[in-house]
Amino acid sequence: MSKFSRWILFPMILCAVLLMPLGMGVTHAQQAPVLMSLNSQAPAPGAKLTVTHQNFSGIATWRAVVELQGGEKFEQTPVYVSNTQFMITVPAIYTGYNVTAKNAQHRQRIQQVKQLYVKKGTLTSNKLPFNIISFYPILDQINPANPYVGDNVIVNGGNWDKNLIYYPSQMYWAVFEYLPGKFVKSNVTRPPMQNPAVPIPYMPNTELVGMFQVKIPDVYAGKSQAEQDAISKYTGKLYIYGLFGPNVPSNALPLQFRKRAQAPAAQPPASGCPGGKSFPGMSYVGQPSCAGTSALGAYLMCDATGYYCCASSAGANSKCGNGRYVFQPSCSNYNSGGGSNIGPLVRDGIFYGCYKNTP
Numbered sequence: 076m077s078k079f080s081r082w083i084l085f086p087m088i089l090c091a092v093l094l095m096p097l098g099m100g101v102t103h104a105q106q107a108p109v110l111m112s113l114n115s116q117a118p119a120p121g122a123k124l125t126v127t128h129q130n131f132s133g134i135a136t137w138r139a140v141v142e143l144q145g146g147e148k149f150e151q152t153p154v155y156v157s158n159t160q161f162m163i164t165v166p167a168i169y170t171g172y173n174v175t176a177k178n179a180q181h182r183q184r185i186q187q188v189k190q191l192y193v194k195k196g197t198l199t200s201n202k203l204p205f206n207i208i209s210f211y212p213i214l215d216q217i218n219p220a221n222p223y224v225g226d227n228v229i230v231n232g233g234n235w236d237k238n239l240i241y242y243p244s245q246m247y248w249a250v251f252e253y254l255p256g257k258f259v260k261s262n263v264t265r266p267p268m269q270n271p272a273v274p275i276p277y278m279p280n281t282e283l284v285g286m287f288q289v290k291i292p293d294v295y296a297g298k299s300q301a302e303q304d305a306i307s308k309y310t311g312k313l314y315i316y317g318l319f320g321p322n323v324p325s326n327a328l329p330l331q332f333r334k335r336a337q338a339p340a341a342q343p344p345a346s347g348c349p350g351g352k353s354f355p356g357m358s359y360v361g362q363p364s365c366a367g368t369s370a371l372g373a374y375l376m377c378d379a380t381g382y383y384c385c386a387s388s389a390g391a392n393s394k395c396g397n398g399r400y401v402f403q404p405s406c407s408n409y410n411s412g413g414g415s416n417i418g419p420l421v422r423d424g425i426f427y428g429c430y431k432n433t434p
Contacts, residue, residue: 106130108137108193108200116277117206120167126153126191126203127160137193139163142202144187153193163191165207173211175326182283185209185234188276206277209234212247212315212325223333224293229266229286232325233273235317237282241265247317249287250324253294253306253332263287263315294332306332348377350428357430360417363404375404381426 108131118124131137139153139161149166156162168189172181190202214232222228230249239246242262252258266288273283294311295303312327351359365373365384373386374395384402385395395401406429409417420430 107198110192110200110203113191113203113205115205117208118165119208119210120165120169122165123162124165124191124205125156125160125162128200129159131159131161131193134161137195139191139193141166141168141207142190142192143168143184144189168207169209169211172209173326175214175328178213178215178326181209181211181213182233185278185281185283186273186275204276206275208278208281210319210323212317214314214325214328217313217328217330221331221333222291223335224291224295225335226291227288228291229288230313230328231286232315233270233282233284235282235285235315236280237285238280240282240285240287240317247315248321249289249313249315250321251292251294251330251332252312252314252327254302254309254311259292259294261289261292263289291330291332295334307334348428349379349381349425350377352427354420354422354427354430356433357420358433359427360406360409360429360431363406363419363426363429364408365402365404366408373402380424381421382428383426 109129111127111129113127114125115122126139134153134155137153138150141149141163149168151163151166153161153163168184169181171177172184185206185208187206188204189207190204192202193200211234212232213234214230216231218229218231219226235247238244240263241247242264245262247263248260249263250258250260264287266286268286270282270284270286275281275283294306298306309332311330311332313330314324314327316322316324348362350362353359362375363382365375373384376383376385376395382404384404385399386402387395387399404419404426406417406419409429417429417431420427
């Protein structure tokens, strides 16, 4: 090769070598990265999500974006893992939605498909679809709305694992708060019917709309009278928690703990009345009633002949002194409780009260 040729060729090679990095940098900067896969299709808020990619360098200069269907975006700087992977922290998109007033919005956010991509300036990668689980179960209502202790109620709600919520799996608990800071836990059982399934993308075991059955515990049992009075005045709560523990409970539903009125116990006879006497094969139930008489303002009275009903013949309020009507009292006041075999016991002209046959 002549000296002249070498003199021309050498500067050309030198220029090519010097310009090569610049040319490669421009080519790379104009190439958007390609996101390939996620290590989880339904991670939890706060979890570390690993993304496999290609054509991606200078990771700290990009922004990772989690986008909801409504356009809401959560941005962060991705963390380098390897030449083909980076990592993000799953955003807490359900914070503030775990209250009863936002049940509809909570469900909507759960059911939406989320999109993950990276961007820098005008460059944007492809988008990978995924979902984010919500820690919080959802409670809608209690049926019946005003139960008594001991009643079985149906609770409508959702966002729980349909395979693990019901006893005996016992991964979920119903919590009844009857006074501030005081509560009892109960098993959640299968209801007599099921809601139709509502599918959720990437969450095959989650029941977004469902129901369960639970028994209202007797929170009055073993309590002092003062504490029972406080329970009756306090508006309690019902909530549940599941796989993620008591620190992430459902929203709470108000619940008034009500006691059924106890059936009146058999009263001892009034002074001077002959009721309550023991008879073979019979047991005393209680005093008769004047409710079945045809007279208004009748009083239950007794004397040496036993019980009787009386009313003033003058129509004035009295304890049936002079001028009165006298009626036979009845035991029908006990029949509503299934006591059809209860009746008046009269022996030797004396009405002893209401008795029933005993085996």
